[in-house]
Ligand SMILES: [Zn+2]
């Protein structure tokens with residue numbers, strides 16, 4: 273039987289339990305290496321900036337105090353956002369999306385793909401989903417044995433489906449998704465400001481040392497300051513481009529996975545290589561969200577400011593603070609679509625689930641939503 277649904281239930285391992293446990297722990301430890309590298313660089317930058325620049329080199333006490341206060345505020349906000357991105361609780365997909373054993377047996381014994389599609393369609397008829405696969409059937413995960421909620425994808429590194437998955441980030445050893453996207457944005461933003469601040473305040477001393485005026489700076493201290501300038505410049509360039517890209521995604525209510533379709537469409541060798549590399553990172557079809565009426569990369573966009581508030585919440589006081597203020601539950605999302613087909617899928621349950629927190633979109637600021 274040619275089948276799109278496969279049986280992925282766990283089969284007995286081919287090697288002993290001890291090796292399996294050992295491999296698992298080695299893999300877990302290995303995944304923390306990039307985080308350890310970031311923490312080491314930040315710890316060294318603390319020593320270079322606080323001790324070598326502020327305490328040992330700067331002669332003015334006022335300047336030293338101002339630099340130290342600003343530096344520590346930035347460091348705390350950066351570390352707080354980073355911590356929340358790493359340790360955010362990535363919640364499981366609700367039980368009602370998981371196929372019960374009876375349904376799974378039916379699915380696996382179905383005679384054709386059409387029969388499987390019908391079984392999934394029947395199972396999902398009461399679920400609030402509006403997106404489909406490229407072939408128009410319900411999105412189903414073979415590994416987790418569940419119907420995927422809108423914007424959820426399977427992460428092969430976390431080995432599970434993740435709500436509004438953006439990408440798996442090795443630098444935070446976590447999936448960037450609905451539950452930590454705001455923290456991730458703040459982490460990028462504060463890390464960028466942190467680097468720019470170090471660059472700007474080290475620059476006059478960097479120029480002085482370059483000209484041979486060493487002042488009170490010790491010889492090892494000079495190297496730390498010059499190195500801190502170059503390292504922060506290097507990180508500022510990469511963080512700046514990544515932060516700019518994610519600002520674009522937030523403004524358009526897209527995720528990195530939504531954008532990857534562009535690589536797939538590239539017929540050039542570079543595009544094909546990129547696609548192959550990305551496919552190994554995320555085991556998922558790269559495409560714009562597919563609705564019943566076709567693919568639409570702006571299918572979840574409800575206007576730039578509403579898109580921003582969907583991630584950062586409704587309270588300006590908390591926009592820059594790494595506490596969770598995103599709208600919704602990660603399962604259902606408002607869409608600007610109002611055609612007949614999607615209307616039936618945008619059931620009242622969809623809005624009920626948003627509850628109180630959905631109000632900025634459908635009541636308090638109904639004028640902005642009506643414009644769509
Ligand atoms: Zn999955």
Ligand SMILES: [Zn+2]
Nearest residue numbers: 427430440447
């Ligand atoms: Zn992941």
